[in-house]
Amino acid sequence: MSIDSNEFQSENETQPTLQDDEYVIKTENLFGGYDERKPFIHDLNLNVKKGEIYSLLGPSAAGKTTLLKLILGLLLKMKGKISVFGEEPSLSLGPKIGYMPQDLSLYEQGTAQQVLRFFGTLNGVDKDKTNSRIKTLMEFLQLPKTGRTMSQLSGGQRRRVSLAIALLHEPDLLILDEPTVGVDPLLRQKIWGLMRSLTKKGVTVIITTHYIEEAIDGDAVGFIRNGTIIEEGNPYDLMKKHKCNTLEDTFLTLCKKKDKEGLLGDESEKEQEYEYKAEIKDPQSVSETEFLIKDRESSDSSSTESSDQEKSKNIISENEKKNQATKKKKKRKMKLDPKKIWAITKIKYQVFIAYKIILLFSIALPTLLVLASSVAVGKSPHNLKFAVVNEDEGLVAPEMLNQLPSLELNDGPLNLGEEFVKELQTRNKNSSSILQVKTKYKTLESAREAIEKGDIWGMLYVPKHFTFGLFLRFYACSKNHTVIEWSIGSLYMDMSNAEIGLTIVEEIDNTFVAVGDRLLKNSKNQLQLPYNIEKPIYGKLHPKYKDFVTPGIMIMVGFSFPMFLGSIGMVREAMLGVTSRIWATGTGRFEMILGNVTAITLLLLLQLAVLFPSVIYGFKVPMEGSIFYVLLDIFSLGLFGQSLGALIGFLATHEFQAMIYAFLLFFINYSLAGSIWPALAQPQWLYKITQFLPTSRAVLISRSVMSKGWGFKHQQVWFSFVIVFLWLIIFVLLTGIFTKTTIRPKKAWFWEKWFQKEKKKKKNFNNQLNNQPIN
Numbered sequence: 001m002s003i004d005s006n007e008f009q010s011e012n013e014t015q016p017t018l019q020d021d022e023y024v025i026k027t028e029n030l031f032g033g034y035d036e037r038k039p040f041i042h043d044l045n046l047n048v049k050k051g052e053i054y055s056l057l058g059p060s061a062a063g064k065t066t067l068l069k070l071i072l073g074l075l076l077k078m079k080g081k082i083s084v085f086g087e088e089p090s091l092s093l094g095p096k097i098g099y100m101p102q103d104l105s106l107y108e109q110g111t112a113q114q115v116l117r118f119f120g121t122l123n124g125v126d127k128d129k130t131n132s133r134i135k136t137l138m139e140f141l142q143l144p145k146t147g148r149t150m151s152q153l154s155g156g157q158r159r160r161v162s163l164a165i166a167l168l169h170e171p172d173l174l175i176l177d178e179p180t181v182g183v184d185p186l187l188r189q190k191i192w193g194l195m196r197s198l199t200k201k202g203v204t205v206i207i208t209t210h211y212i213e214e215a216i217d218g219d220a221v222g223f224i225r226n227g228t229i230i231e232e233g234n235p236y237d238l239m240k241k242h243k244c245n246t247l248e249d250t251f252l253t254l255c256k257k258k259d260k261e262g263l264l265g266d267e268s269e270k271e272q273e274y275e276y277k278a279e280i281k282d283p284q285s286v287s288e289t290e291f292l293i294k295d296r297e298s299s300d301s302s303s304t305e306s307s308d309q310e311k312s313k314n315i316i317s318e319n320e321k322k323n324q325a326t327k328k329k330k331k332r333k334m335k336l337d338p339k340k341i342w343a344i345t346k347i348k349y350q351v352f353i354a355y356k357i358i359l360l361f362s363i364a365l366p367t368l369l370v371l372a373s374s375v376a377v378g379k380s381p382h383n384l385k386f387a388v389v390n391e392d393e394g395l396v397a398p399e400m401l402n403q404l405p406s407l408e409l410n411d412g413p414l415n416l417g418e419e420f421v422k423e424l425q426t427r428n429k430n431s432s433s434i435l436q437v438k439t440k441y442k443t444l445e446s447a448r449e450a451i452e453k454g455d456i457w458g459m460l461y462v463p464k465h466f467t468f469g470l471f472l473r474f475y476a477c478s479k480n481h482t483v484i485e486w487s488i489g490s491l492y493m494d495m496s497n498a499e500i501g502l503t504i505v506e507e508i509d510n511t512f513v514a515v516g517d518r519l520l521k522n523s524k525n526q527l528q529l530p531y532n533i534e535k536p537i538y539g540k541l542h543p544k545y546k547d548f549v550t551p552g553i554m555i556m557v558g559f560s561f562p563m564f565l566g567s568i569g570m571v572r573e574a575m576l577g578v579t580s581r582i583w584a585t586g587t588g589r590f591e592m593i594l595g596n597v598t599a600i601t602l603l604l605l606l607q608l609a610v611l612f613p614s615v616i617y618g619f620k621v622p623m624e625g626s627i628f629y630v631l632l633d634i635f636s637l638g639l640f641g642q643s644l645g646a647l648i649g650f651l652a653t654h655e656f657q658a659m660i661y662a663f664l665l666f667f668i669n670y671s672l673a674g675s676i677w678p679a680l681a682q683p684q685w686l687y688k689i690t691q692f693l694p695t696s697r698a699v700l701i702s703r704s705v706m707s708k709g710w711g712f713k714h715q716q717v718w719f720s721f722v723i724v725f726l727w728l729i730i731f732v733l734l735t736g737i738f739t740k741t742t743i744r745p746k747k748a749w750f751w752e753k754w755f756q757k758e759k760k761k762k763k764n765f766n767n768q769l770n771n772q773p774i775n
């Protein structure tokens with residue numbers, strides 16, 4: 001084939017040297033898949049030599065992608081052996097491997113260059129080299145140089161960017177899952193030419209393709225069907241062996257032959273044959289003994305096969321021994337590469353920046369929420385419709401009026417009902433006043449009806465002999481039951497809204513006191529309670545609910561925003577396949593977590609930079625103590641929210657699931673943390689528990705600092721910080737533990753294992769019976 005790939009040759013001059021082992025990838029009697037009960041890949045033997053192009057050919061759902069994931073270490077094997085560069089597959093091999101997954105598995109918001117640069121950094125390529133490689137690759141793969149984002153590229157162009165990522169860091173092994181899908185025949189030829197020129201330099205390539213005939217240009221093909229390799233070898237040798245002219249015919253002939261021989265057997269039977277004794281372990285913790293190859297039950301395998309197997313056994317064992325020591329060392333190291341962490345942070349911002357409006361909105365979100373709550377929440381209700389039905393006839397007799405010298409009376413009769421209405425109207429004359437006084441209802445029944453209809457919130461009924469009854473009660477000291485009844489009005493209320501109801505009752509109380517104060521001209525303050533409310537030690541004499549609720553809302557936003565953003569973002573990336581592509585570069589879980597944390601933390605800082613000036617200077621919320629404590633408080637809770645979000649992100653398999661978890665945690669904390677209502681209103685047993693929630697403690701800290709001016713010296717503040725930090729540490733550790741870089745097959749339940757064993761015992765017993773000679 002005449003393929004001009006000279007443009008690439010210069011880039012590969014510094015190709016790293018490979019190990020001298022003959023096989024780069026070897027598997028033996030490999031079992032693997034997504035469910036321990038049904039290992040899709042079974043008894044699979046694959047041999048990929050160094051410097052060859054190996055094409056994995058098979059129909060859809062044959063297990064090609066699953067096998068590649070097992071080779072990459074993204075999926076844990078169940079049984080058998082895999083060796084990649086003489087090692088058990090592990091993600092630490094990352095930079096040695098260039099992986100192009102079948103799905104795009106890329107951020108869609110960044111430009112091709114940004115995405116390529118990101119993967120360059122993850123694979124440890126320096127900036128200059130990355131830039132020059134990007135230029136060459138983009139030219140070679142005919143990618144547009146415009147600043148279009150990935151989502152603005154065509155499907156074929158996106159796949160070429162994906163291929164460029166695999167090639168960018170000049171790996172020793174290329175694992176390409178259908179690299180030629182969506183490319184024109186000319187470019188396909190060019191890609192094959194490139195692969196050929198790379199293999200000449202010692203690079204090994206394993207590809208899957210649907211275009212079976214293009215594999216003729218490779219060095220070896222492996223026909224895979226129903227999760228196992230049915231035959232492998234040089235394409236021409238295989239065609240010759242099976243007397244076929246094309247690879248497609250060879251595959252068909254082979255399938256028919258195998259079906260006839262019954263070698264593939266019934267799928268369900270195969271599954272049953274698989275024993276559950278295989279332990280699925282982390283690649284790093286696989287001991288040497290577990291590498292033992294499962295004895296083959298069938299002794300009918302050809303001599304060449306067994307000698308091949310023997311040879312590969314030795315290769316794997318030797319490589320294992322060589323790598324044992326280095327593996328142990330590797331295991332103890334926790335990699336934290338600041339460049340990788342920053343690359344992850346940066347790519348998140350490129351994603352954020354793609355949605356400029358959403359980014360700006362996110363920065364302003366906490367401020368907007370505090371603004372909304374301070375405008376709408378916590379203020380006293382006002383303009384509440386309230387009726388007075390005054391039937392009071394007053395006190396008319398002059399001889400009685402003369403007995404009331406201490407009262408400030410206008411000339412004329414005394415009517416306390418009227419005095420009350422007058423006072424109430426004076427106090428509530430504006431639209432911002434508490435009440436809107438209605439006097440149009442003339443009877444008790446009509447006013448009651450208005451309450452029932454929802455026209456008014458309440459009504460005061462003043463009876464006919466109200467003033468007279470009071471006169472008799474206080475001046476004539478009458479204890480007569482009827483007199484007492486005359487002197488008592490009735491307040492009818494719609495108390496379905498507690499806050500409104502209580503506000504009205506308080507206003508009525510205050511109005512009565514005000515009427516009394518006004519009438520008792522010579523003995524002012526006679527009605528005053530026997531104590532003074534002095535200037536408060538903390539807070540204001542007339543506190544505003546806004547001052548109480550703002551710290552609570554700030555904390556809840558600081559906690560929940562990172563939790564939602566972290567969890568949904570992570571699930572989205574996992575679903576897109578970006579996460580596993582990042583793992584495949586050998587990026588560690590803590591690098592990934594820290595990259596995410598830094599990105600969200602920066603956003604949190606921007607949010608706080610807008611929030612604090614607005615709260616203090618805009619909404620005039622008191623800040624008696626040091627702003628530093630409040631910042632530290634929100635910041636640590638933001639980190640806690642992030643770790644919780646990361647945990648949700650790794651536990652949930654779908655964005656919807658993540659959202660449900662996040663909502664649940666938000667509402668639990670929102671209602672129990674005392675953010676909008678005092679925690680002391682909770683039942684004692686609940687209060688004792690909720691006081692250990694990090695959110696409750698954080699609300700307590702901010703409230704104490706902002707309204708009381710407390711600092712670290714106060715036990716409540718430092719103790720609360722201790723609790724918040726303890727939670728934070730616990731959740732960061734849990735996130736680290738639960739973050740899985742590999743897919744683990746679903747485990748079989750113990751009864752399934754038991755059932756399987758019993759079935760096998762029964763089968764063996766029946767076999768024995770059948771084989772016994774009949775006397």
Ligand SMILES: Nc1ncnc2c1ncn2[C@@H]1O[C@H](COP(=O)(O)OP(=O)(O)OP(=O)(O)O)[C@@H](O)[C@H]1O
Pocket residue numbers: 034040058059060061062063064065066067102
């Ligand atoms: N994440 C998963 N969980 C459970 N089963 C899966 C998962 N991914 C794939 N499978 C199953 O594993 C089997 C092999 O799938 P695989 O993706 O390896 O096939 P393939 O040969 O790559 O097919 P194609 O050429 O269509 O991509 C299929 O039956 C598929 O349904």
